[in-house]
Amino acid sequence: MSTPRIYIGLDIHKKTYRVHIDTDICHHKNFSMSADIELLYEYVQKHFAAHEVHLVYEIGCCGFGVARYCLNLGWHVMVVNPSDIPRSDKYQYQKSDKIDARMLCRLYRDGQLKGYTYLRSRKIF
Secondary structure, three states, X not given: OOOOEEEEEXXXXXXXXXXXXXXXXXXXXXXXXXXXXXXXXXXXXXHOOOOEEEEEEEOOOOOOHHHHHHHHOOOEEEEEOHHHOOOOHHHHOOOOHHHHHHHHHHHHHOOOOOOEEEOOOOOOO
């Protein structure tokens, strides 16, 4: 049997993260937290210690710092350019951090995103 996976979509801002977590089989949680990646790591360790972690976020104000940290944890990471994210017309009228995090998570889980992909075996610092 293969290792269970979780998928995390992050909408990153300077002071807060909006987090959306899905497992292989269901939605887990969508929540807001302070912009501290160590807090996310502690949450994942508490609830998903035996899971393979896949994280995606849009490149923005924080650059690749989050990706570097998560790679050193052994997570799979994808960083995407906001203009490369497929969006529907509906998205133009309904935009929020919660929706952005959910959309990133689901598109990544379904293999519909292209971006800078880093696997856990590759360290970038």
